[in-house]
Structure formats: C-alpha cells, structure tokens
Amino acid sequence: MFLSEAEAEARLDDLRRQRAALDRAIAEHELYLDLGRRLARPGIADPVPAQTQGPVPVAQPRPGPAPAASAPVAPMKPTSQPTAEPTAESPAAGSAARREGRRLIEAAEEILSAAGRPMHAAEIWERLAARGLTLPGHDPVAALNTRLWKRAQGGAVFRRLGDGVYGLAP
Numbered sequence: 001m002f003l004s005e006a007e008a009e010a011r012l013d014d015l016r017r018q019r020a021a022l023d024r025a026i027a028e029h030e031l032y033l034d035l036g037r038r039l040a041r042p043g044i045a046d047p048v049p050a051q052t053q054g055p056v057p058v059a060q061p062r063p064g065p066a067p068a069a070s071a072p073v074a075p076m077k078p079t080s081q082p083t084a085e086p087t088a089e090s091p092a093a094g095s096a097a098r099r100e101g102r103r104l105i106e107a108a109e110e111i112l113s114a115a116g117r118p119m120h121a122a123e124i125w126e127r128l129a130a131r132g133l134t135l136p137g138h139d140p141v142a143a144l145n146t147r148l149w150k151r152a153q154g155g156a157v158f159r160r161l162g163d164g165v166y167g168l169a170p
Helices: 005-040 066-070 091-115 121-130 140-154
Strands: 158-162 165-168
Touching (some): 005 121, 091 121, 091 158
C-alpha cells in the first residue's frame, strides 16, 4: 500500500506537469478574454484593468517539472550586446552566440506560425526546450520574453499583444 520514494517522486512530477498545464490553460483563457475585450472596444487603449493581467505569469511554473529542471543550460553570450563585454573570448565564440540567438528566434517564429495563434513566452519556451534549444540565465522564460519584446519593437516579425504574449506581425 505504501509508495516507494521513486513512485512518490514520479507521481509528484506528474502532478506538477498537470498543474503547469492547468495554469497555462487558465492563463490562455484569461488572455483570450482580455484580447476579446480589447477588440470589442477599439476606441479605448486599455479597457481591461491590470487585475486580469496578473495571473498570466502564473503560467510560468517555477517549481517546474523534472524535465525542465534537469535540462542542461549551455552558456551563451546575449545577442543584444555582442561587443559590450571586454573578454578574452575569440571572435568565433561571439559569432556562434549570434547564430544560436538567430536560430532561437527563427524557431520561435516557426512555433508561432505552426500554432496559428498568439502564445505566451512560457508556452513558446516549452516548445523551444523540447527542440533542444537553451537560453542562459536562471529564468529562460524571462530571457526569451526580453528577446521577443526587443524584436517586437520594430514590428518586423513579432507583435506584442500583452504581458509576455506574442504573435506574428501581419
């Protein structure tokens, strides 16, 4: 009747994955309600108070399922500051980091295109991680959100639709 430690850990991991999926589903529904309200009132810049935007970060589970926690994170220089760091690294390392950054953004574009709908950065990160891509730092979702936000500024490929929510530009 008693569970072994391995069985208990496996069940906990499964429950954490289920909780993360529910959190994402809740955040997605709140996002669509928010977007629907914004589209219903085009003359108002932000008709929905910030209270509906609060739960969106909940979709980023920090206790996280075991696969995300056990994935190795390869060190990589940020693509936004390729020459700002006075290190003794070779120029080839910087160009490799830029190529990796471009590959990450291209993969995010493919994911959004395949989904055919706006997605939260946490959901995009899940699919990127499933493809084996990595981001440096303690919070890869925040790093991805920053990269997407910067690229949404020009409006060439991505469009920011809400807090951490991105779609493809028309």
